[in-house]
Amino acid sequence: MSEKPVRRSRSRHAGSITSYETQSGQRWKFQIYIPKDPERPELGDTRLTRGGFKSLDEAQRVLAEALTKKKSNARFQAKAPTIGEYAEHWIAGLRLQNSTIQGYKRIIRNHVTPYLGAVQLDKLTATRIAAHYRQLETSGRRDRPGYGKPLSANTVSKVHVLLAAMLDAAVDDGLILLNPAKKKRAVNPPSASQVRAQKPEIITWTGQQLHAFLAWNHGELDDELFPLWRTIAYTGMRRSEALALRWGDLNFTTGRLGIRRAADVTTRNKAKTTKTGSARVLDLDTDTLAVLKAYKAQRGAISLNLARADAYVFGNNAGEIRSPNEVSRRWTSRVQGAQAEIDELPRVTLKGLRHTHATLLLELGEHPKVVQERLGHSTITTTMNIYSHVTPTMQKAAVNRFAAHLDEA
Incomplete structure (x- = not known):
């Protein structure tokens, strides 16, 4: 014979808790009255029951949370959706x-x-x-x-x-x-x-391998997208950021470019905010500026509209943002072609070109904060976690500098 339910509270406002027997042992349930619709109090209250608690303490805790929700006019549902x-x-x-x-x-x-x-x-x-x-x-x-x-x-x-x-x-x-x-x-x-x-190992190129690829891509292949590959390699910007770059974002006098938007991979010819939602400014080297200046002249020769301030730097001939996925496929085919011409050239993804920029900077002793700013990471922790593989090189260089400093003391 089952044990008679024990009522722990009789207040309509405070709710009630009772115990009951199941094949698995004693369980507890609570009941409270809640508004049928918190936004229409004139409809009155309805009873809400929740059971299956294995202890009185658990039932009391959940009841207290339910009463808090009732006090704040939160909406309850008798039968939860799937x-x-x-x-x-x-x-x-x-x-x-x-x-x-x-x-x-x-x-x-x-x-x-x-x-x-x-x-x-x-x-x-x-x-x-x-x-x-x-x-x-x-x-x-x-x-x-x-x-x-x-x-x-x-x-x-x-x-x-x-x-x-x-x-x-x-x-x-x-x-x-x-x-x-x-x-x-x-x-x-x-x-x-x-x-x-x-996490899979990050594959990057050495400085010599990057130089060899760009020289082949520009000198032998005469690739129309060489300025794009060069810009990503020398700035570390994301693929989507490069494809949404406008000529107005480039300042040839100061040698800087502003990254303010990114290509939307889900919608054709649409730009969105950057991954972090904030803009950043990058310094460019003299040779990359020269490449971009010559490329702007080429675009202007096709149509003056393609060289206007609001035109996309690496857009197609219709002035639209190139498909990010199509650009990645073209990069893959370029790398495959280069591997047939350049000995021991690893297969690197387009994102790997961005990783190459960061890795080379860190190996050259640049401060991780500089790398973080160029790549647009939200925190320096993100940068260091991604490029932890560079740490041994950084440690070796630091130890050598330390020893040389003491030898000169």
Whole structure:
């Protein structure tokens, strides 16, 4: 015979807590009265019940949080939507860059909805999330070449960040009282050290290799995009930033250029703000300025409109922003062509050209703060984490300078 429920509170305003027996043992539930619609108090109250708590303390804690939400006129929902339903609602309300939204949609489509889409928000537990992450780590890949293979720690970490943000929004919407993804001990998402350990090695060129490629690309191939490759190599700017550069951003007198926007990879011929949302100014060397000045004359010979201040420096002949993905494909074909002509030239991506700029500066002893500013990283920590492979070279140079200084003392 089950134990008679024990009422711990009888106040309609404070809520009530009772215990009950289940096959798994004693459980606790609470009831409170909440407005049917916080914005229409004339509709009166309705009863909200939440149960399944394994201890009185847990039930009291969640009840206290529910009462706080009631006091702040937060909206409650009797039946929470599923993860899949809420994900669509949540993503539709985000105000972020299109590329970020697309990335979130891809994560939801591939790594959230197929596994958790049918689970109700208020039924999702920390242990269920943990099991989901372990499954992704074992067989989570959904791309055709690697379908069913393990996901990297970095990708699982991105899933965790997204899920935690979405569940925070569900808490704010009054759909759940606690965010289960925030229970890190139970959820056990990939740690920062695990993510760093699995990151692929950055491949860059030496100064000699970069010089050899640019000399071949300009002298033998006579590549129309040589000024673009040269500018990225000598500034370290992002592909999207270079493609959205306007002639008005260049000051040939001071030898500087301003980076104020970036190409949007999700929408044809559209610019957006930079990755960090802020502009920066870069100094250019004399030879790169000369290359750009000659290139502007070439563009103006095609059409005066292509050399106007508001024209894109590396735009197509219609004056539009070139497709970032198409530019990357053309870079890949150029590197493949160069490998047939230049001995032991590693295959470097277009992003690797940016990495080459940063790596060479650090190897030459430039202060990491200078590299951070040129690359447009939000913090110097980001710069040092990415280019930690340069540290041994920096240490060796520092030790030699230290020893030489003492020898001269």
